[in-house]
Amino acid sequence: MDLAGSVAVITGGGGGLGSAMGRVFAGAGAGVAALDLDAEAAEQTAAELAESFGVPTTSAGVDVGSSASVDGAARHVEQVLGGCDVLCANVGVQQFGAIDRLTEDDWSWVLNVNVLGTVRTVRSFLPLLRARDGWRRIVITASSSVLAPAVRLGAYQTSKFAVTGFGETLREELAAEGIGVTVLFPGGMITRHLDSSAEARPADLTRTGAQEDDLTAMLEHRPVGEGDVVDPDHAVRNLLADLEADEPYSTTHGINRAVYEQRRDAMDAALDRMGRS
């Protein structure tokens, strides 16, 4: 695709999946705004994209936990890059913990950043997308844990189911305006996700229900196969084609099918057990 003249805005653009998305859009000629809580990392992404692809870029330090911060970022992007055609609401923080040990603070933080952060991002940038009339897309980053839920990830998974529901609703509501919405379900990628989440957790949230055996328990429940944790650039290899085709769903891996199919079959069976009404 030729996206010259378009602008892609990416939250969580400071590294990992977000910067790989930046390379996808900049590689197609789009200008890119990298937004991240880590302002320096966002600036580095923007500088690398400008240097490698010769596209206009900008960056900003943004906390998706705050409406004022996300609103300010939208004004900044409009002033510097002139608008937004592709929006990737990609920030997510990870918080392990068994369902009976996750604290109120764990839940509040994860739901505020992952769910309300996604809602705030769309609310602040949707007017910019609506002001354009060309090819427009919104990408909502969920997780493969929506396809194959695992133990010890209750708050995170709940947040990713919530953003999936948000994306589904948004897709229906924006279809008539020609703004496509795709929910992305990434699988395991080599990123700083655990470290960046620890760094992003506000210092005044003192107590967490996470325990040392959470990661082991999760991996025992859903073992990760050899080669199944991939480079984010490899993970996004289909993204642009999926957006071009206006696919409702995009994945980064072809795994998790068996668990997903068991869940789908159980739902089919539940429907089959009932009559029409």
Ligand SMILES: NC(=O)c1ccc[n+]([C@@H]2O[C@H](COP(=O)([O-])OP(=O)(O)OC[C@H]3O[C@@H](n4cnc5c(N)ncnc54)[C@H](O)[C@@H]3O)[C@@H](O)[C@H]2O)c1
């Ligand atoms: N890495 C994986 O295996 C994996 C798997 C499934 C889903 N995901 C999802 O992919 C997305 C990107 O994660 P990643 O793996 O690239 O990790 P990452 O750490 O590289 O990116 C996450 C970014 O979000 C930023 N961030 C955290 N809190 C923020 C806030 N309040 N406001 C603004 N920015 C904030 C971090 O600074 C970081 O740069 C997340 O939604 C994550 O849940 C990752």
